[in-house]
Amino acid sequence: SAVISQKPSRDICQRGTSLTIQCQVDSQVTMMFWYRQQPGQSLTLIATANQGSEATYESGFVIDKFPISRPNLTFSTLTVSNMSPEDSSIYLCSVAASGTQETQYFGPGTRLLVL
Amino acid sequence: GENVEQHPSTLSVQEGDSAVIKCTYSDSASNYFPWYKQELGKRPQLIIDIRSNVGEKKDQRIAVTLNKTAKHFSLHITETQPEDSAVYFCAVMNYGGSQGNLIFGKGTKLSVKP
Numbered sequence: 001s002a003v004i005s006q007k008p009s010r011d012i013c014q015r016g017t018s019l020t021i022q023c024q025v026d027s028q029v030t031m032m033f034w035y036r037q038q039p040g041q042s043l044t045l046i047a048t049a050n051q052g053s054e055a056t057y058e059s060g061f062v063i064d065k066f067p068i069s070r071p072n073l074t075f076s077t078l079t080v081s082n083m084s085p086e087d088s089s090i091y092l093c094s095v096a097a098s099g100t101q102e103t104q105y106f107g108p109g110t111r112l113l114v115l
Numbered sequence: 116g117e118n119v120e121q122h123p124s125t126l127s128v129q130e131g132d133s134a135v136i137k138c139t140y141s142d143s144a145s146n147y148f149p150w151y152k153q154e155l156g157k158r159p160q161l162i163i164d165i166r167s168n169v170g171e172k173k174d175q176r177i178a179v180t181l182n183k184t185a186k187h188f189s190l191h192i193t194e195t196q197p198e199d200s201a202v203y204f205c206a207v208m209n210y211g212g213s214q215g216n217l218i219f220g221k222g223t224k225l226s227v228k229p
Contacts, residue, residue, distance in 0.1 A: 033216075042204060042219045043159065058216070092158065101215055102147040102208050106158040 002027050002095055004107035012113045013083055020079045021110045023093035028073035031096035033104065034066070038089045046091075049076040083114045117142040117209035121220030128195050129228050136223045138205035139187040147208035148181060148188045149217070154201045162203075163190070195227045 003026040013019050023032065032049040046066055047055040055068035070076045080087050090109045097103040118141040128134050138148075149164035165172045165179045165188065172179050176195075181188040192199055205220040 042221045043217075044219075045216050048216070102217075103149070103161065103164065104217060105161060106151075108158050 001097065001105045002029060004093065004095060004105060006093060006107040006110050008110060009108065010111035010113075012115060015084050015114055017083055018079055018081045019083065019112060020077050021091055021093075023076045023078070023107055025074045025095055027098075029095040029098065030073070031101045031104075032070060032076045033094045033096075034068060034076070034078045035092045035094060035106075036089045037092060037109070043092065046078070049078075049093075080112065083112075085114045088112055088114045117145060117207055117218045119205065119207050119218050119220045121205050121223060123223060124221065125224045125226070127226045127228065130195060130197060132195055134190075134192045134195050134199070134225055134227075136190045136203055136205070136225070137187060138189070138207075138220050139185075140207045140218075141186065142207070142209060143183075143186065144210055145207045147215075148179070149206050150179060150190050151204045151206065151219075152201045153204065153222075159204060192225075195225075197227050197229050200225055200227045 005024045007022045034046040035043045037043050045058050046061045047057040049055050049068050049070040051070045067079045090111050092109045093107040094104040121138045146167035150162050151159035152162045153159045163177050163179050165181050176193045178191040202222045202224050204222045206217040208215045209218045
């Protein structure tokens with residue numbers, strides 16, 4: 001499977017600021033996704049990062065709060081804007097295995113704490 | 116939309132015993148069902164998956180069974196070992212939007228006591 005890395009691995013931020021998380025894959029992938037995992041909770045899809053077009057957001061997530069870029073088939077960024085303590089979570093990117101959009105592999109995640 | 120329920124939320128077994136985790140889903144059009152294992156502080160790892168044209172799939176000590184009529188699928192771990200201790204998530208591929216999305220269960224924390 002593809003090797004997925006994320007930067008930063010963790011961060012502590014002040015409320016009102018923004019943080020951009022990077023996701024890098026070692027091979028070209030069609031589908032990339034961003035998830036949020038709140039402390040002790042399950043995974044919730046934020047959006048699908050589409051290469052060459054705007055991301056597709058799930059219900060409850062908006063572009064102004066979570067802008068996403070996907071400049072090529074190996075890289076994506078998620079920005080958490082105007083942060084509040086409720087944004088404290090693990091943010092994970094995932095990629096779909098080549099040939100299928102269903103089998104997904106996750107990056108190591110970014111642990112965000114907002115004070 | 117798709118609704119995925121996972122039971123139990125916690126499970127404690129003795130080393131060597133079997134563990135079973137069950138998930139139910141609501142959308143009969145769903146046809147892909149993966150299971151992920153997440154150790155503390157680590158990323159979710161895909162451990163096994165099944166598609167709707169198959170009723171059972173095995174990989175060493177892990178197996179998944181699917182009952183499409185009843186809309187439930189289960190993870191079976193035999194001869195459990197302490198390193199099996201983790202949170203396990205089931206997921207269902209939902210095709211309700213323009214593209215398929217994984218909907219996750221709430222997770223089961225499995226503890227294997229030596």
